[in-house]
Amino acid sequence: MDLPELSEAIQDKCSTCHMPMAHTTAADMGQKGVMFGEDGFLSPDNDLYSLAMDGVSCSVCHQIREEGLGTEATFSGGFNIDTELRSPDRVIFGPFKTEDGLASIMQSSSGYRPIQGLQLSRSALCASCHTLYTSYVDASGQIAGEFPEQVPFFEWYYSSYRRTQTCQDCHMPEADGGAKISSMSKILRSPFSVHSFVGGNAYMLGVLDEYGDELGVTASSENFDAAIERTLNQLQNNSATVEFEDVRLSGTRIIADVVVHNLAGHKSPTGYPSRRAWLHFTILDGSGQTVFESGGSNADGSIVGNDNDADPTQWEQHYLAIVEPNQVQIYETIMRDTEGDITTELLHAAGYRKDNRLLPEGFEKKSPYEDIAVRGGAMEDDDFQGGGDSIQYAIDIGSAAGPLTVKVELLYQTISYRWADNLRDKDADEIQRFMRYIDTVPNLPVVLASTSVEVGN
Structure with missing residues (x-):
């Protein structure tokens, strides 16, 4: 592969948002977020393998602190999770205030102390991963600067939508009616955003469905069909x-x-x-x-x-x-x-x-x-x-x-087509496997x- 001397830094950067549970846990132990190789997150023998395979969970986004959101310090995966606190005093944020009695029940059963955090409903939270700058090298192979790989937060911020809609309004639309705060409670909270995180990538959902067994995917074909349907609805209607x-x-x-x-x-x-x-x-x-x-x-x-x-x-x-x-x-x-x-x-x-x-x-x-x-x-x-x-x-x-x-x-x-075809002469096993996938899924x-x-x- 190109520039092997940068491999560890690249893997650490990518795993920040693609495997945030494993990455944050490793960082708390003073380790880098290495994905590949015998000791990488993707090795079944790695203690953090399950967390890495799960990718993003509820407790990632809901632990992100408000400090710095929407600023350069938190872009490119620079979100702030308090890893100093330990169970049962770890803080979990949500959009609603929680009564002391209910908070105590959740704290004792989950190890998290629920606190209202309005940042969960703001675009700046999404920006911590979806505003991404990547380092680039010059002709001599030396790092020469940073490139805005994707910056939809800024595209939104400088549009008229900044005054009327957030990322969550479109990608996590409100459900009809309220949602139960737990499986054992009759209390309903409203408004509740559907956590479907609908985006624009129906194609890769199809690839993951087709090769789910090989990739260790646990979602069912029915789950993928529903996700693809939501994605196509978003693309074709909104x-x-x-x-x-x-x-x-x-x-x-x-x-x-x-x-x-x-x-x-x-x-x-x-x-x-x-x-x-x-x-x-x-x-x-x-x-x-x-x-x-x-x-x-x-x-x-x-x-x-x-x-x-x-x-x-x-x-x-x-x-x-x-x-x-x-x-x-x-x-x-x-x-x-x-x-x-x-x-x-x-x-x-x-x-x-x-x-x-x-x-x-x-x-x-x-x-x-x-x-x-x-x-x-x-x-x-x-x-x-x-x-x-x-x-x-x-x-x-x-x-x-x-x-x-x-x-x-x-x-x-x-x-x-050009992005995929340019990978064909790369001999890495992961790339060749990816090419096999996309060659068989139209x-x-x-x-x-x-x-x-x-x-x-």
């Missing part, structure tokens, strides 16, 4: 809309003005930079034959016409208008290294060559904050603003017979939104 502002026939040309609206409270897509969304635009003639197509996808997950999928050194530009089938409007990030070359390796990612992800409502495109700046041609596109994008398709259809069906879809992928895009219209006779 993420974006696409519509035609105008579609007209001018001589032998179809002129279609497409408007995409971002419904999320952050850039879309957001999170890990392998994610992308794009417009799939088609024109069918009266017999149903394809006259024009931009943004079609292949069985391997690549996008037809995308320069980056065809050549790892290139990338697809941001378009104001599309006139050819090999032009595709892709909303994505393209990372660069310190030499300016395109990369998908986080250790070499020094910045973004392109970032035209759809902006949330109220986001000022010319924001002075560098870590969430728009990059590339979208900066010169006056129709690319907070809340979405507009683009025109001007397509010569020749002598195609009508009526013509003009359709546009907004498609989405969690793992873009990386088909999710349709976030679509619309169509009929033109001509």
